[in-house]
Amino acid sequence: MKTTSKTTPKREGAWRPRIGIAMLAWAALAANAAGVELNRAATAWLAAQTNLQTWSADFVQTRTFKSLTQPLTATGHVWFAAPNRFRWELGHPAQTIAVREADELLIIYPRLKRVEHFPLAGGQAGRWRDALALLEAGFPRSQAELQAQYDVISQTVDGSTGELTLAPKSASARRMMPRIQIVFDTRDHSLRATELHFADGSILRNDFQSPVLNPKLEESLFHPEIPADYKNLEPLKGQP
Amino acid sequence: MGCLLGLVLLAACQTTRPLPPVNLGAPGWTLRHGQAVWHVPQGKTEIAGEVLLATRADGEAYAQFTKAALPLVIAQSAPGRWEVTFPPQNKHYAGRGAPPQRLLWLYLPRAAAGGSLPKSWLWRSDARGWKLENPATGEFLEGYFDS
Numbered sequence: 001m002k003t004t005s006k007t008t009p010k011r012e013g014a015w016r017p018r019i020g021i022a023m024l025a026w027a028a029l030a031a032n033a034a035g036v037e038l039n040r041a042a043t044a045w046l047a048a049q050t051n052l053q054t055w056s057a058d059f060v061q062t063r064t065f066k067s068l069t070q071p072l073t074a075t076g077h078v079w080f081a082a083p084n085r086f087r088w089e090l091g092h093p094a095q096t097i098a099v100r101e102a103d104e105l106l107i108i109y110p111r112l113k114r115v116e117h118f119p120l121a122g123g124q125a126g127r128w129r130d131a132l133a134l135l136e137a138g139f140p141r142s143q144a145e146l147q148a149q150y151d152v153i154s155q156t157v158d159g160s161t162g163e164l165t166l167a168p169k170s171a172s173a174r175r176m177m178p179r180i181q182i183v184f185d186t187r188d189h190s191l192r193a194t195e196l197h198f199a200d201g202s203i204l205r206n207d208f209q210s211p212v213l214n215p216k217l218e219e220s221l222f223h224p225e226i227p228a229d230y231k232n233l234e235p236l237k238g239q240p
Numbered sequence: 241m242g243c244l245l246g247l248v249l250l251a252a253c254q255t256t257r258p259l260p261p262v263n264l265g266a267p268g269w270t271l272r273h274g275q276a277v278w279h280v281p282q283g284k285t286e287i288a289g290e291v292l293l294a295t296r297a298d299g300e301a302y303a304q305f306t307k308a309a310l311p312l313v314i315a316q317s318a319p320g321r322w323e324v325t326f327p328p329q330n331k332h333y334a335g336r337g338a339p340p341q342r343l344l345w346l347y348l349p350r351a352a353a354g355g356s357l358p359k360s361w362l363w364r365s366d367a368r369g370w371k372l373e374n375p376a377t378g379e380f381l382e383g384y385f386d387s
Contacts, residue, residue: 063311065304067261069262070263074309088308090308107308109288112383114277116287176327176328199327199330200325200327204309235285235287
C-alpha cells in the first residue's frame with residue numbers, strides 16, 4: 001500500500017520578487033516544505049545511517065534527456081566513508097573517477113591523463129561546487145544534516161520502498177538541480193537509488209546493486225596517487 | 241565557465257520549433273562514446289568530460305558533453321536546422337542554416353565524418369585521438385572515441 005504524506009506548512013518562506021515567476025513558484029513549494037516532519041520510515045532510515053561507517057556498491061546509471069527518446073545507461077562502482085568521503089568510478093575499467101577529499105573534489109580522467117580539482121570551500125567554487133557536492137546525495141549522516149542541506153518536498157512509502165523527494169536549500173545548487181529523490185529499503189535501511197533532476201529536465205538515476213555495509217576500505221581510495229604525467233587543472237580558478 | 245556566457249551573443253539565434261527528440265536506437269545511427277577536453281574560446285579555461293557523438297547518413301547529428309554525468313552541452317542538428325543547450329546556464333539556442341561558428345560543438349559531427357569545415361579550422365584524427373580547433377578564437381575540442 002502506498003502512503004504519501006503531504007508537506008505541512010510551518011512557516012512562511014522568503015520571497016524574492018526579482019527572481020522571476022518560475023523561481024517564485026519554486027520558492028512557494030520550498031516554503032511549504034520547510035520544517036516538514038519526516039515519516040517513520042525516513043526517520044528510521046536516517047537513524048540507521050549512524051551505523052554506516054563505510055559502504056560500497058555497484059551502480060547502474062541511467063540518464064534521461066528531453067532530447068533523447070531513450071535513456072542512456074552506464075555502470076560503475078561507488079565507495080563511501082563517513083562522514084563525507086566518496087569515490088565514484090564510472091565504467092569498467094574506470095574512465096571517470098570522482099573523489100571527494102576533505103576540501104576538494106577531484107575528477108580524474110585516466111585516459112586523458114588529467115585531474116581536475118574543484119574546491120569545496122571558499123568563494124571560488126560558486127554553483128559548481130554546490131552541484132558537484134550533490135554527488136554526495138544519498139549519504140546524509142543524520143536528519144539534522146539532511147534538513148540543513150535540503151527541504152523535504154514529499155515522502156512516500158510503498159511496500160518496502162521508501163522515497164524522499166528533496167530540494168537543495170542552496171539557491172545556486174537548486175538552479176542547476178531543483179529536485180533530488182532518495183530511494184531506500186524500509187526493512188534493512190539500505191540505499192537503493194538516487195535520482196537527480198536537473199533544471200533542463202534531464203534526470204540522472206543511480207540504482208545501487210550488491211551493496212556492502214561497513215567494508216574495510218583502503219584510505220588510498222580517497223587519496224588517489226596522481227601519476228606524475230597527469231595534468232592538474234583547476235577549471236574554476238578565476239571564475240566568479 | 242563564465243566564458244560560456246559569451247556564447248549568448250550569437251547573432252544567428254532565432255526562435256524555432258525544437259527539433260524532435262532523437263531515437264538513437266533507431267536504425268541508421270552510428271554512436272561513438274569517448275572523452276574530450278573543451279578549451280573554451282578567448283581564455284585558458286579547459287574542462288574535460290564524456291562525449292557521446294551520434295550521426296546518421298542523412299545529416300542528422302547529436303552530440304553530448306557531460307561531466308561526471310552532469311550535462312554541460314547538448315548539440316543537435318538536422319539538415320538545415322540546429323540547436324544547442326547549455327544546461328548549467330539554462331541556455332538554449334536554435335536556428336536554421338549553417339550553425340554559428342561560435343558553436344564548435346555543432347561542427348564536431350561534420351568534422352568526425354570528414355565533412356567541410358569553416359575556412360582555417362583544423363581537424364586531425366589518428367589512432368591517439370582527434371582535435372577540432374578554431375584558431376581564430378583558440379577554442380578547441382580534443383579527445384578520443386572508444387574503439
